Amino acid sequence: MATPESEPVRTNFIEDIINDDLRTGKWDGRVITRFPPEPNGYLHIGHAKSICLNFGLALQYQDRATEARCHLRFDDTNPTKEEQEYIDSIKEDVRWLGFDWGRHEYYASDYFEQLYEWAVQLIRDGLAYVCDLDAEGIRQHRGTLTSPGRNSPHRDRGIEENLALFERMKAGEFPDGSRTLRAKIDMASPNLNLRDPVMYRILHATHPRTGDAWCIYPMYDFTHGQSDSIERITHSICTLEFENHRPLYDWFCEALKIYHPQQIEFARLNLTYTVMSKRRLLELVRGGYVGGWNDPRLPTIGGMRRRGYTPEAIRHFCRRIGVNKFDSTIDVALLEYCVREDLNRRAPRVMAVLRPLKVVITNYPEGQVEHLEAVNNPEDPAMGTRQVPFTRELYIEQDDFREEPPPKFHRLSPGREVRLRYAYFITCQEVVKDAAGQVVEVRCTYDPATRGGDAPDGRKVKATLHWVAAEHAQDAEVRLYDHLFSKPDPDEMDADKPDANWLANLNPASLEVLSGCKIEPTWREARGPDWPDGIARVQFERHGYFCVDRDSSSAKPVFNRTVTLRDSWAKIEKSQSPGKR
């Protein structure tokens, strides 16, 4: 049987290019890609798309290529924004996703010396010059989208003067922002990136890796292509916004006469009900709208890991969304489908009552305890069974009882018989209410002949409820997560408040913390095969998939809801509610 991981997926336009190249021998049969994050933030599902693409390609062409691998390269050219902490978390995330860069861990900063020499080479060739304009001056000379720029007054400086000035920039003789090294291309180019782009800027800042060795730092455009070149990358895959930079990428490689990889752009990932930009993610964290970078509601890799998503599910998702050259927004339901699909096969089943309602089995002997066999995972008999204690007093879900059942509700209600999973049929005989009229207890009788869950006389029940023995129950905290935003597109504003911004669309119910939840005491015995990442995941029957949060203690476990089960009753209920449909 084909696993989701191995299922064939149609080739995308990037694979078409690679296949062509392999056929024509363009790169001597090599396929070398790279994932080049800037260590200035945490990775999110959008990065996962790129990671899966780049590392996936290397894996995929292992047999067909003479050499196939993917490098991990940190694009660390801006010390004012980058930190070691980000480097560490990025490595952790890529590893967790299941990819291995082997010894191919690189840093653009490792190439600073070479980059400097190349800059000098360009000056010697008359293709670069030191410009004394400040940021404002450069901007004023740049022109606009529709009008050409003007040459810098320093554009025609002599080579020797440029060399001396650049040397002095490097030596730290000038303050930040006072001068730049620029490529001499074309101030009239319709592509603004070609209007004498800055190659080096002065930044007296301590770099996480090179410390204070440099006070001039190369710009992205003067770094990325050359880094690719040094590493002999064949296909340099990046997102669409770099399309306009490709001519510059090519220009530098050609001007320098160095190995010239091919840049290919693809569309970044967008998901419904969430935001993906670093800026917005940062705002959510800084503003306290979420608990931190690994808040389970965030689309960050750390958040998803804590939410209980598996690397397998994320990889499968990334394979299924495809790769293209135009913006699109994927329905988060597909992501959720992928997690369910994976967890359904792997997660042991456990009974957990989230909102307890006490049930007393009036004809069941007081003090008696029976141990009933429960299946750990109906999808995988190899996961075995366990013995769950059953007693006179139990908890069932509040939602599983209705004093006045609506149409199509076939759970417990007065006079009705249902099955307690793996246990007995019970019939509701009496309802106990508090002073406020709230149902606080349901008194039932059980049929001893239905032990195990089947009636010898063949009679059927319409519902099977999960339950937990009251005295034996493990108390737990359960965190119910839902979409972070209440609209598929967080930017869509309600007509009555057109001036609001995306934050107004935060879903007030994105997190609900439940305490006093009752978990079946044998839940730990239900564990299936070990989870490679050490995060325990279970299915709470009829609820969804949950993972054990790091806030857990042995006295009180804490569970995070990864995703709910598909819930057809919820749909019926929703369609019954007035105002709907």
Place this chain on the structure above:
RNA sequence: UGGCCCGUGGUGCAAUUGGUAGCACGCCUGACUCUGGAUCAGGAAGUUCUAGGUUCGAGUCCUAGCGGGCCAGCCA
């Protein structure tokens, strides 16, 4: 008003490179079921952005238009 890139069911992708569209998610039915889960079967849903053109034949090629994205950081 400039340049570049891009338009296929609600959403995301396919279509053997010119032979009148197929898959998945979602949605709706039904079957089965000790999870209202899973599974299985079926259904609704597309003027392939529009208009011309080439061709026996166009989602694929050409032209124009319309729509969307990106670009005026000493960010990446």
